[in-house]
Amino acid sequence: MHGFISLNNWEREIVDKPAFQRLRRIRQLAWTDQVYPGAMHTRFEHSLGVMHVISRLYNAISSRSLDVLRDEFGYTPEGLKRDEQLIRIAALLHDVGHSPFSHASEELFPENEKGAKFQHEQYSAAIVRTQFREVIxxxxxxxxxxxxxxxxxxxxxxxxxxxxxxxxWRDLLDGQMDADRMDYLLRDSHHAGVQYGRFDLNRVSNTIVAIRGTRGRAPRLGFSEGGWHAAEGLVLARYFMFTQVYFHKTRVAYDIHLKGALSEILPRGKFPRPVGGELDEFLRWDDWRVLGELHAGRGGEHGKRLVDRNHYRIVFKSPEIPGPGDLPFLEKIKLRLGRLVVATEEASKSWYKTGVADIPIVSDSDPGLVQPLSWYSNVVRSMKANNQVLLYVRSEDSEKARSIVREEVESEQSRQGTLGFDSGAR
Amino acid sequence: MNNRDKARLGLIPVLAEKHPAGYIGRTALMKYMYFLQTLRDVPLGYSFSMYSYGPFDSDVLSDLSMAESLNLVSSTTVSFYGGYGYRIHPAPGAEVVKDEAREFLTRYKEDVDWVVAEFGNLNSADLELASTIIYVDREFAEIGPPDARAHLISLVNEIKPHFTLEQIERSVDSLQHKGVLASI
Structure with missing residues (x-):
């Protein structure tokens, strides 16, 4: 992926900690291997990759935008060197709070006292404060x-x-142009055996810059003008990976089954909270343990479907960008199918949802001229948020459901020409 | 789309309509959502965390993308020397979602009016500063350092060093006058 990744002794000791080694037992893309068999990679190698990429980005910004960093934050070369180490460790540890099978199981995180669901970043932070305190x-x-x-x-x-x-620097950890995204697009693409997530990381990491804040606003990360096609490539890679991998109909079905199985396997249907002794119990949950539970016959109907590879089938989907009549028609079909519909999945709810990125681009000739990427890129300007909705039924009901859908589609087809009827051929 | 989704989407054109300018920018949208959730307990379900430009949740921009995609609002870009901004206007499709979210929008109308009245005159930089102060204030309210005001001003200055201490103090005074700071 990135060639050799160098670690110093400190980072190596962090990697050797059990809470980090646990990431070897958490797959990056959950059950995506049921669609793309090579997608068996884990959060372990991804975390090393993010640390490597963030260093590349950080050093590029530090050398290309030293004047901005000095003027805006008072950075000296020594200060930059110091913070690079901090950011490398943060990147290395950013995913230690993942639950088994990564994002797919996050819906089973418990809620805090204010009723908001805990997030994996909060688990990561809590684990850093406890498991990694001594080594840090x-x-x-x-x-x-x-x-x-x-x-x-x-x-x-x-x-x-x-x-x-x-x-x-948090934008390099969790933002439009973060090292996390840059690594997972390339890595997921590589392991899935597709080309959709590829973009020019070399060009990206040679054109990323810090841009001065204007009119009293904070400085931001962006690209120099010469890199806008590379930035465009990053945005497109994300779009393609979403439609072809992350929101693939069968992959989404396995997320449904995983959540369903885990809600039966976990005590009270939820993961332990990231507080006190519960954190130790949380860390005992990994893919191996869940697979053992499934192998032992636990997880209810969903567990059995995972073991038997008997997943829910999609019977109808809206277009990615639904027009005015598309979602009402989907609701009509859903009503007609009644209890046959066992799951409705929306692209807008996916962790990987794309939204519309607009990245600042600074002119090569005048640093005072800053425009959004959408000003440069016709493609980005035309992109809209994916709002696709998928309807699923049990595999044993799929023929009956498809027959109903077919009737509805045929009766509407004279009025609507863009309905998405999934034949279930794959 | 559940009721909360509709409420969040319905709120976007409403905020644009109610703003004195007849439109809002992306920064204003982000910070108004933060103020509504944090200062008025409007249940929007966002998870804001801190960046150098203030509290941020990418879900707000995802909702904006969705609102644009569904023709609830339209955005135009405005360029100026040194940067650019956005103007988000209500679009024809807004009435449908506003109707679907009517109960929510009616229940929290006073809160929306309050946020626009109290913060509608602030530009993007002032909104970044005010929302950062409130975020720090809420963290301080939980841990309660002694002499919270001095600590608050000092920490905000470390996060946003491009503001002078005097600017931060003025903003703290203004927010204190509005009665929205919990740690002081």
Whole structure:
């Protein structure tokens, strides 16, 4: 993926910790291998990749935009070197809070006292504060050179104000142009055996810049003008991977079954909270444990469907960008199918949903001229949010359901020409 | 699309309509949603976290993309030297979603009016600063450092060093006058 990835002794000791090694047992793309058999990679190699990519991006920005960083934040070369180490560790640890099979099971995170669902970043931060505190704070490389606390890493991961000015770099961890996305697009594409997620990382990491804030606003990350096609390629890679891999109809079906099975396997149907002793119990959950439970026959109907590869079937889908009549027609079909419909999945609810990225591009001839990527790119300007809706039925009901859908579609076809009827051929 | 989705989508054209300018920018949209959820307890279900440009949740921009895709609002880009901005206007499809979200919009009308009245005159930079101060304030309200005001001003200055201490103090005073700070 990236060739050799270098780690210093401190980073190597972090990698050796059990809470990091657990990532070897959490697949990056859940049950995507049921569609793309090679997609068996894990959060372990992704985390190493993110650390590597973030260093490339950080060093590119530091060298190309030193004047901006100096003027806006008072950075010195020594200060930049210090924060690079902090950001590398944050990147390395950004996914330690993942639950089994990654995002697919996050719906089973419990709620906090305010009724909001915990997020995996909060688990990561809590794990950093506990499992990694000693190795972060007491390693000789840290005590002799940096003096970081585990809290510095955790604050950056969860977006706490305690991260202070290093919050500027948070966009490289979780933003439009983050190292996480850059690594997973390339890695997922490689392992799935598709080309959709490929973009020019070399060009991206040689044209990414810090752009001065204007009219009193904070500085931002963007691209120099020469890199706008590379930025466009990144946006398109995300779009293609969403439609072809992340929101693939069969992959989505396996997410449904995983959630259903886990809700029966987990005590009270939820993961432990990221607090106190519950965190240790959370860390005992990984893919292996879930697979063992499934192999033992647990997980109810959904567990059995996972084991038997007898997944729900899609019987109808809206267009990716539904027109005015498309969703009402889907609702009409859903009503007609009644209890045959066992799941309705919306692209807008997917963790991988794309939205519409608009990345600042700064002119090569005048740093005061900044335009959004959509100003340069006809393609990006034309992109709209994917609002596709998929209807699923049990495999044993699929013929009956398809027959009903066919009737409805045929009666509407004279008035509507763009209905998406899935033949179920694949 | 559940009721909360409709409420979030319906709120976007409503905020644009109610703004004195007749449109809002992306920064204003983001920060108004933050103010509604944080200061008025409007149940929007966003998960804001802190960036150097203030509290942010990419779901707000995803909702905006969806609203544009469904023709609830339309956006235009406005360029100026040093940057650009957006103007988000209500579009013809807005009435449908507003109708679907009527109960929510009626229940929280006063809160929406309050946010537009209290913050509608602030530009993007002022909104970034005000929302950052409120975010820091809410974190401080939980841990309660002594002399919260001095700590708050100092921390905001570290996050947003392009603002002077005097600018931050003025903004803190203004927010305190509005009665929205919890730690001071």
């Amino acid at each position: 704070e007491n390693h000789p490389l840290n005590t002799a050179n940096y003096g970081f606390r585990a809290e510095d890493v955790a604050a950056l991961l969860e977006g706490s104000t305690k991260a202070k000015q290093t919050l500027f």
